[in-house]
Amino acid sequence: MLIRRAPEIKESEVTDERLYVDRRRFIRTAAGAGAGLGLASAFAPLLACEGDAGDRAGSASDQEEELTPFEDVTTYNNFYEFGTDKSDPARNAHTLRTRPWTVTVEGECSKPGTYDIEDILGRHPAEERIYRLRCVEAWSMVIPWMGFPLSDFIEDLQPTSNARFVEFRTLYDPEQMPGQRRAVLDWPYVEGLRMDEAMHPLTIFAVGLYGKVLPNQNGAPIRLVVPWKYGFKSIKSIVGIRFVREQPMTTWMTSAPREYGFYSNVNPEVDHPRWSQARERRIGEFRRRPTLMFNGYADQVAHLYAGMDLRKFF
Numbered sequence: 012m013l014i015r016r017a018p019e020i021k022e023s024e025v026t027d028e029r030l031y032v033d034r035r036r037f038i039r040t041a042a043g044a045g046a047g048l049g050l051a052s053a054f055a056p057l058l059a060c061e062g063d064a065g066d067r068a069g070s071a072s073d074q075e076e077e078l079t080p081f082e083d084v085t086t087y088n089n090f091y092e093f094g095t096d097k098s099d100p101a102r103n104a105h106t107l108r109t110r111p112w113t114v115t116v117e118g119e120c121s122k123p124g125t126y127d128i129e130d131i132l133g134r135h136p137a138e139e140r141i142y143r144l145r146c147v148e149a150w151s152m153v154i155p156w157m158g159f160p161l162s163d164f165i166e167d168l169q170p171t172s173n174a175r176f177v178e179f180r181t182l183y184d185p186e187q188m189p190g191q192r193r194a195v196l197d198w199p200y201v202e203g204l205r206m207d208e209a210m211h212p213l214t215i216f217a218v219g220l221y222g223k224v225l226p227n228q229n230g231a232p233i234r235l236v237v238p239w240k241y242g243f244k245s246i247k248s249i250v251g252i253r254f255v256r257e258q259p260m261t262t263w264m265t266s267a268p269r270e271y272g273f274y275s276n277v278n279p280e281v282d283h284p285r286w287s288q289a290r291e292r293r294i295g296e297f298r299r300r301p302t303l304m305f306n307g308y309a310d311q312v313a314h315l316y317a318g319m320d321l322r323k324f325f
């Protein structure tokens with residue numbers, strides 16, 4: 012259907028960006044047609060915007076959403092392991108060696124072990140997902156990711172019934188990641204998800220974008236993308252995951268517990284202590300647009316938080 016299976020992303024398979032724009036148009040047209048038939052697809056988030064323009068704040072403008080240019084996606088980054096300026100990762104991340112690369116799996120599961128990235132890629136063909144990424148700093152992008160559902164990866168590992176959360180860890184190597192020579196954060200970068208969030212079909216491991224292998228500055232060779240949460244939950248350059256019983260501490264919770272909670276769901280009604288989260292600037296645009304509940308994915312994820320006080324569990 013609409014999901015394009017990229018058999019395996021190789022450095023040689025580079026999609027022309029012009030082609031990309033055309034493909035995007037195709038997707039939009041096809042999605043519009045699908046909406047009437049009630050088809051569920053990977054593009055449901057965009058699809059939802061096609062049908063009900065004007066019903067919700069922000070949905071009319073979402074119809075006009077364009078992909079954030081490749082240039083911006085790959086030069087305006089948060090990846091503190093390579094510096095804290097937005098331009099630092101693109102400049103510095105070439106020192107990251109993404110091969111050989113392994114992901115170590117520990118904790119409450121039947122198949123702990125160390126998995127080679129090549130085997131992971133071979134086992135999980137990448138497909139395209141166009142997702143908004145909304146940074147906690149009130150800017151956002153629309154990115155065509157290449158990846159696969161995290162649930163596919165987790166199912167293979169057979170977590171036990173004790174696995175209530177998953178913890179993710181970025182590489183720690185100050186030689187390759189010069190930003191780690193300074194204590195700006197508690198290294199290595201750690202993130203976590205509740206098990207049902209990790210298993211949700213929108214949650215992916217991304218291995219590419221714009222039909223290309225993931226650039227180092229975007230978290231090569233493998234990173235998380237959780238589109239309804241603030242960008243910092245989408246941890247980059249993952250070398251370890253651990254199934255645990257208790258809610259893990261995360262890097263940002265350790266760094267500023269009053270400002271960053273475990274859930275970090277995009278929520279225009281819960282402000283950051285130092286700024287409003289009601290609006291956002293789409294990179295490349297001037298005027299701010301309203302931030303949508305759960306970053307526009309409420310139809311698909313709101314049920315995960317039924318009955319929870321989202322001010323308390325921010």
Ligand SMILES: Nc1nc2c(c(=O)[nH]1)N[C@H]1C(S)=C(S)[C@@H](COP(=O)(O)O)O[C@H]1N2
Pocket residue numbers: 084087088089090091092144145146147181200228229230241242243244245246247248
């Ligand atoms: N390891 C690691 N992962 C990280 C970060 C980081 O500093 N280190 N920054 C996060 C933040 S704040 C954002 S907004 C996104 C940005 O992803 P992008 O640069 O691919 O757009 O990465 C997230 N993942």
Ligand SMILES: [Mo]
Pocket residue numbers: 089145146147148241242243
């Ligand atoms: Mo962010």
